[in-house]
Amino acid sequence: MLWTILAVLLCSATASNISEIIDNIVEELGTDPATDVSTMVPDQDDNYMGNIPIQIMPIQYRIRLKTDMVNWKYEGKTEIVINVTEATDEIAIHALGLDITSVRVNSRYHEFPILDVLEDKNEELIRIYIKYNLDPGLYLLSIEFKRQFRTDMRGFYSFEWKDDGGWNNRMAGTQFSPYFARSAWPCFDEPRFKARFEIIVTHESIYEAVSCGAVASRTVVAPGWVTTTFRITPVMSTYVTALVLTNYRYIESKTRRGVRTRVYGSPSELGASKVQLDLMTELVDWFENYTGIDYPLEKLYLMPLDDIFVNAMENWGLITGKKWIVNYDPAKHTAYERLVSRAILAHEVAHLWFGDLVTANWWSDINVKESTVSWFMLLSNNDTRNDYNFIDEYMILEAHERAVRLDGGSMSRPAYWNPKKQGDIMQLFDSITYERGPLIYRMVYFTIGPAAFRRGTQIYLKRFAFGTATLQDFTQALQEGADSEGVDIDVTELINRYTLQTSMPLVTVEMVNKTCVRVTQERFLLEQPGGDPYNSPYNFNWHIPFTYTSSSERNDEPIILKERVNYVTLRKPATWVKANNDYRMYYITNYDLSGWQKMFFLLVDDHTRLTPADRAQLLSDLIVLADAEKIEITMTLQLTLYLKKERDYAPWKIAAGWFKKLLKAFTSAEKFATKVCVKDLLDDVVREVVAMGTNYKGLPLKDRLLRNEITQIAIQIGHPGVSDLVTGPSTTKDIDPEMRQIMMQKRATEDKQFWMGKLDVLKKSEDEQTIMELIYILAQTKNESSLRTLLSVSLNKSEIVTAGAVYIVAPEHPDTMWRFLKDNFDLYNKKMSKLPFQHQFLLEATVENLRKPEDYQDVQMFFNEHDPGAGMQGVMAGLEKIQQNVRWSQAHRYNCRSYFYSYARRRAHRYENNAVVDASSGQRKRKRK
Numbered sequence: 059m060l061w062t063i064l065a066v067l068l069c070s071a072t073a074s075n076i077s078e079i080i081d082n083i084v085e086e087l088g089t090d091p092a093t094d095v096s097t098m099v100p101d102q103d104d105n106y107m108g109n110i111p112i113q114i115m116p117i118q119y120r121i122r123l124k125t126d127m128v129n130w131k132y133e134g135k136t137e138i139v140i141n142v143t144e145a146t147d148e149i150a151i152h153a154l155g156l157d158i159t160s161v162r163v164n165s166r167y168h169e170f171p172i173l174d175v176l177e178d179k180n181e182e183l184i185r186i187y188i189k190y191n192l193d194p195g196l197y198l199l200s201i202e203f204k205r206q207f208r209t210d211m212r213g214f215y216s217f218e219w220k221d222d223g224g225w226n227n228r229m230a231g232t233q234f235s236p237y238f239a240r241s242a243w244p245c246f247d248e249p250r251f252k253a254r255f256e257i258i259v260t261h262e263s264i265y266e267a268v269s270c271g272a273v274a275s276r277t278v279v280a281p282g283w284v285t286t287t288f289r290i291t292p293v294m295s296t297y298v299t300a301l302v303l304t305n306y307r308y309i310e311s312k313t314r315r316g317v318r319t320r321v322y323g324s325p326s327e328l329g330a331s332k333v334q335l336d337l338m339t340e341l342v343d344w345f346e347n348y349t350g351i352d353y354p355l356e357k358l359y360l361m362p363l364d365d366i367f368v369n370a371m372e373n374w375g376l377i378t379g380k381k382w383i384v385n386y387d388p389a390k391h392t393a394y395e396r397l398v399s400r401a402i403l404a405h406e407v408a409h410l411w412f413g414d415l416v417t418a419n420w421w422s423d424i425n426v427k428e429s430t431v432s433w434f435m436l437l438s439n440n441d442t443r444n445d446y447n448f449i450d451e452y453m454i455l456e457a458h459e460r461a462v463r464l465d466g467g468s469m470s471r472p473a474y475w476n477p478k479k480q481g482d483i484m485q486l487f488d489s490i491t492y493e494r495g496p497l498i499y500r501m502v503y504f505t506i507g508p509a510a511f512r513r514g515t516q517i518y519l520k521r522f523a524f525g526t527a528t529l530q531d532f533t534q535a536l537q538e539g540a541d542s543e544g545v546d547i548d549v550t551e552l553i554n555r556y557t558l559q560t561s562m563p564l565v566t567v568e569m570v571n572k573t574c575v576r577v578t579q580e581r582f583l584l585e586q587p588g589g590d591p592y593n594s595p596y597n598f599n600w601h602i603p604f605t606y607t608s609s610s611e612r613n614d615e616p617i618i619l620k621e622r623v624n625y626v627t628l629r630k631p632a633t634w635v636k637a638n639n640d641y642r643m644y645y646i647t648n649y650d651l652s653g654w655q656k657m658f659f660l661l662v663d664d665h666t667r668l669t670p671a672d673r674a675q676l677l678s679d680l681i682v683l684a685d686a687e688k689i690e691i692t693m694t695l696q697l698t699l700y701l702k703k704e705r706d707y708a709p710w711k712i713a714a715g716w717f718k719k720l721l722k723a724f725t726s727a728e729k730f731a732t733k734v735c736v737k738d739l740l741d742d743v744v745r746e747v748v749a750m751g752t753n754y755k756g757l758p759l760k761d762r763l764l765r766n767e768i769t770q771i772a773i774q775i776g777h778p779g780v781s782d783l784v785t786g787p788s789t790t791k792d793i794d795p796e797m798r799q800i801m802m803q804k805r806a807t808e809d810k811q812f813w814m815g816k817l818d819v820l821k822k823s824e825d826e827q828t829i830m831e832l833i834y835i836l837a838q839t840k841n842e843s844s845l846r847t848l849l850s851v852s853l854n855k856s857e858i859v860t861a862g863a864v865y866i867v868a869p870e871h872p873d874t875m876w877r878f879l880k881d882n883f884d885l886y887n888k889k890m891s892k893l894p895f896q897h898q899f900l901l902e903a904t905v906e907n908l909r910k911p912e913d914y915q916d917v918q919m920f921f922n923e924h925d926p927g928a929g930m931q932g933v934m935a936g937l938e939k940i941q942q943n944v945r946w947s948q949a950h951r952y953n954c955r956s957y958f959y960s961y962a963r964r965r966a967h968r969y970e971n972n973a974v975v976d977a978s979s980g981q982r983k984r985k986r987k
Contacts, residue, residue: 080197110152113144114143117141118253118255118290119137122136124260131204135203137200140198144194145191147190149188151201152182152244153201155208156204157203160202171188172186213239217365232378235368252295258286263282265304266304270299271375272355273287275287300371300376302361302363306322307324307325319335321338328385330387330389334360334385341408341438342410344438345407350519351516353411355375358410361376364826366380367896370403372405372410380826383398389795391827392795393796396759404434405431412426413431419526422477423528425495429473436496445760447670454708455712456493464493465582468938471560502536504643506539510539510545514549518532518536521535533550556644565578565645566650568649572632573632633656640671647679661673661676665703685946690953711763740775748782765794768780773800804838806835813844817851820833857890857892858896861897872909883924890929898929905940908940910944921933
């Protein structure tokens with residue numbers, strides 16, 4: 059009975075109603091920008107590298123599925139109304155791993171005979187050969203298929219999760235970006251092929267089906283079976299369609315305009331999930347107001363997936379993501395995770411406009427969907443919450459260092475880069491896109507001003523709504539926005555010089571006199587290139603938006619410097635000048651010796667004359683300039699002396715990270731001397747963070763971040779001041795989750811039985827977030843045998859966990875990690891081969907902390923004999939970092955060692971003198987008695 063019903067449901071498009079289907083669609087087309095056929099036919103693009111001709115365009119999909127969650131399989135039928143613009147007797151459509159059982163092509167009046175259907179596995183297509191030409195017009199393409207659910211977190215895949223009672227539950231979800239929709243059902247699986255989608259799924263009634271559109275109906279078709287029909291969506295790309303089958307519960311709210319918002323999760327998680335529900339709801343309101351365009355769907359849901367290989371995915375109407383992001387709980391997750399979860403959620407909500415509403419024409423234009431939203435996620439967070447400076451401090455801490463180090467190395471590429479084959483598309487999801495890109499848009503925002511940037515954004519979105527666009531289109535819209543606000547800046551030239559060439563500028567500032575500074579620019583490089591794979595169309599010259607703070611004023615009005623040597627007249631006479639206010643412009647700043655000396659005395663005298671972002675910038679620039687051998691490292695070390703007065707998170711985050719890197723590079727004696735210096739810098743701030751206690755309630759976010767950062771570095775250098783803070787019970791109510799982790803890390807290094815107990819918990823755990831926390835705790839051990847045991851356990855977990863374990867262990871124990879990977883390379887390579895992001899990341903993280911010339915030779919020789927497959931980019935990046943580590947040791951180790959030894963001797967001498975004075979004072983007192 060059930061299969062009879064299903065057959066009727068799957069085969070409803072009979073000859074009698076095909077004409078009706080097409081006629082109904084024709085009647086609707088052109089009446090609404092969300093359905094206008096003209097927006098669905100992109101212009102020819104010379105950079106387009108897809109494998110489907112644009113002479114056939116999808117107009118509307120009707121996707122019918124019947125799922126079998128018991129046997130992990132489904133079958134279905136894709137019906138597509140296509141628009142043929144040139145006569146053809148062949149249709150090419152993406153399909154991968156599908157068992158195609160039927161193909162039909164119909165016009166309004168008759169069916170066209172099919173000569174053959176051939177699978178092209180290399181192109182991931184099926185090619186349908188038709189007996190007669192299809193003349194220009196609308197046709198109905200129907201394809202029936204079967205397949206098993208995938209299990210590799212791609213396409214339409216299935217997995218299990220444990221509920222609050224410990225029972226296994228089955229679930230199915232989708233991950234289609236960038237090109238995995240084709241493995242779920244036949245489709246035109248490239249961004250430019252936008253169409254409307256109607257999804258109809260027959261499924262077991264114990265599950266709720268959730269998709270992009272709202273539910274139109276849910277009908278019982280047999281005992282235990284229902285059919286859920288979703289409303290037809292606006293035109294959209296295949297990679298942002300989604301379908302989830304779940305038995306999660308949900309909480310919901312509404313935006314000011316009445317858009318229904320929901321967060322799904324298990325009952326125990328939903329109480330805390332209101333944090334993300336409220337934020338998502340506010341973000342929709344913010345983007346509607348900022349863009350002047352209403353969110354075009356009637357609902358937006360947020361769905362956790364236990365198995366997902368990206369942090370989150372911007373499916374239109376149904377955002378999916380990792381559980382710790384969707385179901386963030388302040389009692390379980392750290393202050394840093396709060397920052398990141400907020401940023402990621404804002405990133406995905408921004409995509410509803412940048413990527414979903416207006417879609418990149420091809421992946422070479424990924425900048426207009428990923429880089430833009432990585433900027434807007436910070437701007438929107440700053441406006442909806444006022445407890446953290448996202449647009450300045452978050453960008454400096456989370457984007458600048460990765461972008462600078464990639465841009466300054468041989469792995470840099472232009473922000474606009476056209477992949478030559480499908481496999482290259484994944485390489486676009488890198489730090490150039492996610493860190494460098496938003497830094498460029500942040501610079502443009504503060505160069506042309508908030509009003510002009512907003513106006514340009516609105517022009518862009520309204521012009522290309524429901525269609526596709528390019529980087530040049532967004533650049534042109536920003537230029538129009540600047541023009542409309544009377545801003546006399548060549549925005550196009552500014553953006554092109556940062557997106558069409560590799561690397562970034564190094565700007566050097568010298569005071570000529572009290573009213574004039576000399577500003578020069580050159581290409582910043584961490585190492586001299588052996589040969590550039592990309593030619594610079596501008597000979598590595600940039601338009602530099604120059605802002606400054608001086609002893610007399612702060613000037614945030616950018617002066618555009620176009621020459622390699624420029625002279626800037628100050629508005630007021632000054633004795634010192636610090637360039638690039640709040641690090642808002644994308645360049646590294648250097649000074650002559652006199653300039654750096656003035657920065658040192660300024661910070662020591664009164665560091666609050668500069669903002670926390672400015673102070674973090676000075677530290678960050680000095681560190682990277684020393685790495686590039688542009689300055690002596692002693693200048694960086696001397697500047698850190700001001701940290702005794704520092705109480706802000708951003709500068710300490712930069713400094714603590716650098717101190718940790720130094721400790722990893724040093725011998726035991728060198729580490730001891732370094733710790734003496736860092737202890738002195740920490741004394742006062744440690745007392746203040748200890749006074750904060752260990753709770754998270756009632757403590758501002760920035761204070762939590764500072765406390766956790768200071769506590770970690772204090773434990774690492776053995777500062778006695780935090781001992782009471784981290785030796786209390788880790789189960790205290792309202793204890794900060796990160797403080798709990800720190801306490802357990804410390805105990806794991808001291809108590810072997812505790813370590814073994816946590817390892818047993820790790821072996822049994824199936825929750826990814828819990829597993830990663832346990833690995834972080836267990837990785838603190840110094841015992842190599844224990845580390846190898848930990849790595850073996852992680853290798854038997856999911857791919858995400860395996861890669862995460864390497865990321866945690868490798869920085870602290872690079873030699874152990876490298877030996878373990880070599881011993882288990884075949885297992886790693888096989889396991890990670892289907893996840894290129896994680897594969898590259900794993901291999902790079904494994905080797906990037908090796909520091910000896912023989913390490914470079916060892917790694918190079920090993921991978922000459924062992925093919926890393928999709929991980930080759932990671933190997934190349936790792937080898938480059940080993941070379942940088944070797945050069946750093948050769949250039950700076952002696953000076954670093956001399957500085958810290960000298961400091962430790964002076965410190966010991968002061969201690970001895972104080973002890974003598976104390977002793978003599980005591981003797982004198984006794985004599986007076």
